[in-house]
Amino acid sequence: MSEADLPPPAARFTRMSAPERRAELVAAALACMARGGIQDFTVDRICAKAGVSRGLITHHFGSMNGLLAAVYGAMYSAATEAARAPAPGESRLSVLLDAFFAPAVFNRSALTVWLTLWGQIAVNAELRAAHRAHYARYLDDVALAINEVAAANGRVVDPEALARTTICLVDGLGIQHCVDPASMPARRAKAACRRLLVPQIGRF
Amino acid sequence: MSEADLPPPAARFTRMSAPERRAELVAAALACMARGGIQDFTVDRICAKAGVSRGLITHHFGSMNGLLAAVYGAMYSAATEAARAPAPGESRLSVLLDAFFAPAVFNRSALTVWLTLWGQIAVNAELRAAHRAHYARYLDDVALAINEVAAANGRVVDPEALARTTICLVDGLGIQHCVDPASMPARRAKAACRRLLVPQIGRF
DNA sequence: GGATCAACTATACGGTTGTTCAACAAAGAG
DNA sequence: CTCTTTGTTGAACAACCGTATAGTTGATCC
Structure with missing residues (x-):
């Protein structure tokens, strides 16, 4: 019962392999860029679109420039x-x-x-x-x-x-x-x- | 003698007609954009390039979007x-x-x-x-x-x-x-x- | 020479930028 | 089970963004 009372598991985050996550971030970046050009190619918008925290871009691509190259x-x-x-x-x-x-x-x-x-x-x-x-x-x-x-x-x-x-x-x-x-x-x-x-x- | 001792006149700013100043700001914006694309199309860089204070762009073009249209x-x-x-x-x-x-x-x-x-x-x-x-x-x-x-x-x-x-x-x-x-x-x-x-x- | 007006400066504002970093969570190895 | 590794978070950071605004300067007109 105690388990049932806990807040929904609501996995605070989902774990992915690095290549999967990178692909997902690139996809989110593409979506942002398609909508708003370079002005929407920002950490905030891309991470929001991908549903991850802001730290992940640096972690996976080193910098926004790295993500740009990947895109x-x-x-x-x-x-x-x-x-x-x-x-x-x-x-x-x-x-x-x-x-x-x-x-x-x-x-x-x-x-x-x-x-x-x-x-x-x-x-x-x-x-x-x-x-x-x-x-x-x-x-x-x-x-x-x-x-x-x-x-x-x-x-x-x-x-x-x-x-x-x-x-x-x-x-x-x-x-x-x-x-x-x-x-x-x-x-x-x-x-x-x-x-x-x-x-x-x-x-x- | 008191006049000679004053700091050089160094006109704190030069006055221009609105069309002249606008043309100068557009030229500065073009120079910035040619060097660094939209990333260098900023109030700070353009005004520094033109040698004027930051307020002038809003004064003459209403907004950066106005300047962009002029460019x-x-x-x-x-x-x-x-x-x-x-x-x-x-x-x-x-x-x-x-x-x-x-x-x-x-x-x-x-x-x-x-x-x-x-x-x-x-x-x-x-x-x-x-x-x-x-x-x-x-x-x-x-x-x-x-x-x-x-x-x-x-x-x-x-x-x-x-x-x-x-x-x-x-x-x-x-x-x-x-x-x-x-x-x-x-x-x-x-x-x-x-x-x-x-x-x-x-x-x- | 005083009033008027427009060009201009300079600062302040809230919001956003990219990056850093310590802490945390999940999976795998031994 | 514990240890290690690594994907992930979330907050903090200084720097910069565009705009608004109050005040200053210089020319023009009467």
Whole structure:
């Protein structure tokens, strides 16, 4: 009976493995950032969202900068994992374009996070270095896919330069969708990319 | 003699007309933002940079949000004023492209400010409304210039759609230059724009 | 030369920031 | 069972945030 009279167990806190908790904190940080940009990327808001005490961010990430880097990594992973394996007869470039404008990637929340991260990259040397490393692999992937199509169509192009331009266009289309979604739906954005690429490398 | 013994006049402050002071505060805010993004867009830093007391921002702009709007307006003006009148026989589109990638516009400092402003636009409804209004006129200008070339070359295109895509590409190229200037110099950026446009509307 | 007005300073205010730290709780090892 | 480890709390900290406000300075007008 004495046990029954005790206040509800109400586990004062739930224990998690470090990787689980980190993932949860990153998710909470993403939610905050999607809603309010860098202004909502604060210890208080993120911990409240995650339902944990304020000390945990420092414990798991060392600092807010560490969490920011983790958030960037998570966004990058989500973007690259959106690309499935190409079906037989389907070009890898086509798959990439689908991935760029998939609903899970090309939506206002996610793009607000990207815009916020870019703003930080421009100002934070550490984050910028991490970005460049990721970007190099990203560029290679796109260049390879472009080269594949160009070769199949017997076109001669500079795959890297065209890949860089394509990525810039994708980024710019994302900004536009973020600021005014109706003016740049995913369908239109993808079509714009094709209109850039097809004259250079042929149909795909 | 008593006058000579006084501490140097050292005008405790210099007086300006309201528009002059506002311009100076906007310039200081731009400098801060270019260096440290939204984190350096603070009363303390801006007023220190401008060499005035902390009260002046509220006095002249009502709030930091007011100053932010003024900064946005200043950036927009600077961008549009970079376009000179077309020389005889020169297309307006060519002039626009020159303006987009002029050194005063296409440089890391200015683009850091833009990136920061976009991050705020994505999150600040007031600023977003102002941006859309500006953007509409901007879009019209580009569409008109595109249509001019297309008509001269006997091409049929959707000028507005192509203008929107072009602007997105310009923005994306700007991000890239901001994050890694060497990888996207103005020359290359301009060439990328032409590579998008020429297949659609012909040479200009 | 005194009144008026706007530009400006300087301080104070409550609230929020990121980080530190000692104490605590739960799980696993021996 | 005890000991160790580690995820977690919660409070404390100094620093900084934006805004409000009372008072000072300098130019302008009559």
